[in-house]
Amino acid sequence: GESVGLHLPTLSVQEGDNSIINCAYSNSASDYFIWYKQESGKGPQFIIDIRSNMDKRQGQRVTVLLNKTVKHLSLQIAATQPGDSAVYFCAENPPNDYKLSFGAGTTVTVRA
Amino acid sequence: NAGVTQTPKFHILKIGQSMTLQCTQDMNHNYMYWYRQDPGMGLKLIYYSVGAGITDKGEVPNGYNVSRSTTEDFPLRLELAAPSQTSVYFCASSSHGASGGAKREQYFGPGTRLTVT
Numbered sequence: 001g002e003s004v005g006l007h008l009p010t011l012s013v014q015e016g017d018n019s020i021i022n023c024a025y026s027n028s029a030s031d032y033f034i035w036y037k038q039e040s041g042k043g044p045q046f047i048i049d050i051r052s053n054m055d056k057r058q059g060q061r062v063t064v065l066l067n068k069t070v071k072h073l074s075l076q077i078a079a080t081q082p083g084d085s086a087v088y089f090c091a092e093n094p095p096n097d098y099k100l101s102f103g104a105g106t107t108v109t110v111r112a
Numbered sequence: 113n114a115g116v117t118q119t120p121k122f123h124i125l126k127i128g129q130s131m132t133l134q135c136t137q138d139m140n141h142n143y144m145y146w147y148r149q150d151p152g153m154g155l156k157l158i159y160y161s162v163g164a165g166i167t168d169k170g171e172v173p174n175g176y177n178v179s180r181s182t183t184e185d186f187p188l189r190l191e192l193a194a195p196s197q198t199s200v201y202f203c204a205s206s207s208h209g210a211s212g213g214a215k216r217e218q219y220f221g222p223g224t225r226l227t228v229t
Contacts, residue, residue: 043204044202044220045220046217098143103154105153
């Protein structure tokens with residue numbers, strides 16, 4: 001099976017609310033994690049990354065949380081906007097590996 | 113700086129035909145990757161390259177071939193196309209493929225939507 005998976009395949013959010021997207025990873029050796037956003041008809045775009053020596057990292061309106069104990073990653077989007085509607089992928093990378101392992105993705109739909 | 117560019121954007125191929133998907137990056141990245149994405153699914157790695165002249169298989173390499181003669185270009189060749197190869201193909205590049213303090217982010221192109229009928 002896939003080494004990285006998501007708990008919920010779809011998420012519907014009211015505009016202005018906060019969104020939380022979850023991700024489980026299976027490789028305990030992974031020390032680098034990325035969240036990507038993919039809008040319809042486009043390639044994935046980098047949102048934020050986090051290394052295993054951190055528990056939390058904040059960007060502009062986004063926060064990534066990492067729980068290594070349970071191998072869980074989450075992406076929080078504050079004040080969700082219509083432009084946040086997309087598929088969100090998490091990816092993991094162990095040391096000395098040239099490849100990222102992607103999860104199946106969560107589709108986020110923002111309701112006006 | 114155009115980033116990662118891919119051509120064509122769309123293509124329809126007949127069963128048994130061959131074609132090459134082009135990928136070029138202008139960021140002087142050593143690492144390049146080809147993925148396929150089926151509808152509603154995640155990204156599956158087809159092939160990757162860690163530098164000019166060096167390529168290696170990903171998780172779904174059957175039916176594809178690659179070459180890397182320059183740092184900038186990483187074409188993907190489909191031989192004897194089959195309906196199962198109908199997908200969206202993404203090329204990506206990265207400046208750092210392994211561990212360390214450097215970023216390991218991959219930059220993606222806009223994709224090629226391929227239909228085999």
